[in-house]
Amino acid sequence: MKEIALHLIDLAENSVSANAKTIHIRVAEDFRTDQLSVSVEDDGKGMGEDTVKQLSDPFYTSRTTRNVGLGIPLLKEQAETCNGRMNISSKPGAGTKVEAFFQHSHIDRMPLGNLPSTFLTLEVAHPEIHWVFTYSYQPPFKGSPRIYEFDDQPVKETLDGLSLTHPDVITFLRSSLEEGIAEARK
């Protein structure tokens, strides 16, 4: 994976496989504490303690088609390389939250990647999921964090059956996400 955003897709796909109904992705750039943090939280079936422990083992996967699951161990290694860490909290029946923290300015930190494109991809790829995307930007010297949140529930209610891949709807989603995130970064 060349971008942190791609890891977010990978984690979100895990959440989908865990039968999540709602998935909340958060990305926070904090230039005051020099930290980049990302998290994916779901209300899926969750995991027991033993499974959580095994997750950072590169040879563990719940998949049966292939024996190597690399997504989570790679993310963990990336975070730790950048003076950060990864944290998984999960309970059977209560969902899972995976968080990763990076030193923002670390020379080895992967680029965050294109967030609007990542969120748009997830949104249309899994219309059955209730998505919430939160982006927060804390400038280095002054002010409080600027937060952009996209909750797709009102959008879907308004669409009332019109496809998310209708061309005008794609334009709506794409420009909302692009402008919302750009606005927070201003």
Place this chain on the structure above:
Amino acid sequence: MPTVKSLEDLKRIREEAMKKRDIKTTESRVQIVVGMGTPGIAAGARDTLKEFLNLIEEKNLTDVTVRQTGNFGLDSLEPVVQVIIDNAAPVTYGKVTPYAARQIMEQHILGGKVVEANVIPTEAK
């Protein structure tokens, strides 16, 4: 591209679509299915899916839906994309870069001619 942001704008989009009968059935004429397992994502499936969305916007296609699936089990050929037109048998494409996505859209989906260079033969599956 005009800027649209509020739910009011979205309501208008829906009304327009209703008028043009874009919501006829839940079935679309064309379904594009992109493999988004870990290998697919690592190989660039997001950018492929995004290119299909760009093309739908660009060409204003109202009868095409894009969906994802997990692993196709064809890791070395990722990104893998399946195209289903009407009731025809699905055509499976491998190594679908954004460039290949454009070819598939223009030649196969709009032109009716399969892009042979990227087709994964049935016996390889």
